[in-house]
Amino acid sequence: MRRALRRSAGSLLVAGMLLLLFLMPAHVAGHAAPSIAEQVDRTTAEPGDVDPPPLDLAEAQRVLLTEQVYRAPGSIARFDEDRVLDRLDADTRILLAPFTGLDRQGGHYDEVRRPLSDWASDQGLRLVLVTGLDVRLMPNGGKAAATELDGLLLRYAHHDVTGPLLLSLRHLEDGTTESDDAEPVRVPADPAQVTEIVDTLRRGEVYHAPGVDAPIRPSEDWAAVVPDLTIRVAQLPASPAADGLPDLLPELAAVFPDDLVVVVHGRWLEAAGPEQQQIDSARFYTFGLWESGFAFWGAPMGALIDQFLLRLGELRVGEPFGRPQVEPILTRELWERIAPWVFSLTALAVGGGSLLWWARSVARRRNAEASALRLLRAQALAEITRLGARLVTVDVPASDADGTARRIADAAERHATARDLLEDTTSSDVVREVLAVAADGHGLLDAADRRRGSDRG
Structure with a gap:
């Protein structure tokens, strides 16, 4: 008796759910949120920005048979050779590869990481793979990620991966997981450069310092997502860590206190303006959500600024959880069709426990009788x-x-x-x-x- 009642209740519930799913799929299709890569506005990138040169895997393997470090064409990572090479043993190799690019990042594991891992195992070698600014151990693929902003600043503003490389090598030696990043150094801004930047920003243009190889171009969307602020952007190339980071943001923010001032050093982004807490929150959010874009596949900085401004706009209008916006799945017409079934299934779900309890009590009473x-x-x-x-x-x-x-x-x-x-x-x-x-x-x-x-x- 009890089994029959359970089977009946379960059958009713399953049948109702199947009917509900049958009515809804046509309305659900096409409303999935876009992936991170799909959100990049690729029109902001110069030709070649998104697709750096591919890694020649065979050439890298050939060189690493005899050399401990190989820098492939297109690689941007820097490191302190004295500190890192002192840690290298005879069976460890470092491969510095370019960013994957947007079009190749999806197949990177099958096309690069797994073949390299198999090759290193066959050769009896341990390999540290640096893809863009992303540092991983082969063959297990363990990632040496920055745990503090200082480590992130060194990696993005100076393209310096000394800390992650040392962490990887120490982990191979004794299993340590503590970061070994150095302290970043900030240096006073050059007054002449500050004057040049201010003049450019006052003209409503983006400032590009000499050496910038992928200039950021202003987008019409900037004013749409943050309509109440004037956005002023200065872009500088990554500098060696030994030279320090020019402290430009305080100088520029003092000149434009009511505007949103954005300073880009390499792949590092700083910003100041009204409601600084919201600005910092949007910046940290962008660093976290777009870590792969910053470090692995090399999204153009213009696209990353777009995402920073989009997040800031959401915070300023009070909708921090509004992205990505999706179309409503249940239209009024669909709801009118399925409402009776929804209420019936809800009643069945809510009353299911009582129904089973009643059935069991009836069965017990009948057994006693x-x-x-x-x-x-x-x-x-x-x-x-x-x-x-x-x-x-x-x-x-x-x-x-x-x-x-x-x-x-x-x-x-x-x-x-x-x-x-x-x-x-x-x-x-x-x-x-x-x-x-x-x-x-x-x-x-x-x-x-x-x-x-x-x-x-």
């Missing part, structure tokens, strides 16, 4: 059997002057009635009646016995 009925039937059968045994052994008198023979005949009739009732019934009430009929038969025989005893006396 069946057990009691079996006991009553056994008692009734015993009384009928005992009555039959007495009827077989009783002496029927030749005459019925005192009514003894009549009483014995009535007792026999009670025996037959009780037996017939018991054979056909499944009711406790009828079985109790059988017991009463059998007791009446015993009473008649007892009266007959007493009558014969008084006659003999």
Whole structure:
């Protein structure tokens, strides 16, 4: 009984869910949120920005058979050679590769990382792979990520991966996971450069310092996502860590206190303006969400600024969880069609526990009743059997002057009635009646016995 009820309830629930899914798929299709890569506005990139030169895997393997470090064409990573090479042992190699590019980042594992891992294992070597600014250990693919902003600044503003490389090599030696990043150094801004940048920004242009190889171009979307702020952007190339980071942002923010000032050093982004807490939050959010874009596949900085401004706009209008916007899945017409089913399934889900509890209590009660009925039937059968045994052994008198023979005949009739009732019934009430009929038969025989005893006396 319980299994049947559970199967029935489960079947109803599954059938309802299948019907709901059948009604909805046409309205759900096409509303998936775009991937991070799909959100990049590729029109902001110069030709070649998104697709750096591919890694020549065969050439890298050939060189690394005899050399400990190989820098592939297009690689931008820098490191302190004295500190890193001092840690290298004879069985460890470092490969500095270019960014994957947007079009190749999806197949990088199958086309580069796995073949390199297999090759290193076959050669009995340990390999540290630097892809753009992303540092990983081969063959297990463990990633040496920055744990603090200082480490991120060194990597993005100076393209310096000394800390991640040292961490990887130390991990190979003793399993350590503590970062070994140096402290970044900030140096005073050059007054002449500050003046040049201010003049450019006042003209409403983006400032590009000499050496910038992928200039950021202003986008019409900037004013759309942050309409209440004037956006001023200065872009400088990555500088060696030993030269320090020119501290331009405070100087420019003092000149434009009511505007949003963005300073880009290499792949490092700083910003200042009204509601600084929101600006910092949007910047950290962009660093976290777009880590692969910054470090691995080399998204153009113009696209990353777009994402920073988009997040800042969401924070300023009070919708920090509004991206990505999606079309509503349930239209009014669809809701009107499925509402009865939704309410029915909800009622079934809410009442399912009560239904199962009720079913179990009913089953327990019926089991108890069946057990009691079996006991009553056994008692009734015993009384009928005992009555039959007495009827077989009783002496029927030749005459019925005192009514003894009549009483014995009535007792026999009670025996037959009780037996017939018991054979056909499944009711406790009828079985109790059988017991009463059998007791009446015993009473008649007892009266007959007493009558014969008084006659003999």
